[in-house]
Amino acid sequence: MKLDRLDKRILMVLQQDGRIPNADLAERVGLSASACLRRVKALEEAGIISRYVALLDQRKLGRRMDVFVEISLVGQSNEVLNAFEQAVVQSPEIMECYLMAGDADYLLRLTAEDPNDFERIHRETLARLPGVSRMKSSFAIRPIVRKTAFALEGAGRPGEDGGRRSG
Known part of the structure; x- marks a missing residue:
């Protein structure tokens, strides 16, 4: 699957908040809700989105x-x-x-x-x-950087196109 700018923007937002409602996601990336949902489903079916998880704070769980x-x-x-x-x-x-x-x-x-x-x-x-x-x-003495989100070149910043809706 070839990712376009909108796919990458969807992925950027989902990497930060995998539980965002579809309507909010669509607004953040400048799509209609139905078009956004179609794209998310396509990303899931292609295996680009492999699963959704909750990230736990290991220190708060005693794993220091x-x-x-x-x-x-x-x-x-x-x-x-x-x-x-x-x-x-x-x-x-x-x-x-x-x-x-x-x-x-x-x-x-x-x-x-x-x-x-x-x-x-x-x-x-x-x-x-x-x-x-x-x-x-x-x-390790302490973590300096621990990322879970991939940088996606060409994704831009969600919402930077003024919220235009496209299909």
């Missing part, structure tokens, strides 16, 4: 620590990689996992309540991951 763990595996066979990836997917504390190029094979981001909780996670989860030959953990 971000820990980044570099993992090196014993080998690169499909069996080793698949076993590791399947185990990572099953761990609720592991928030992100990336296959890497460079010194480490994977980079994990996990959250913990405090150092004692990280020790528990290390013993119960990380130490049990299959195929691990080396682990290196780094603790």
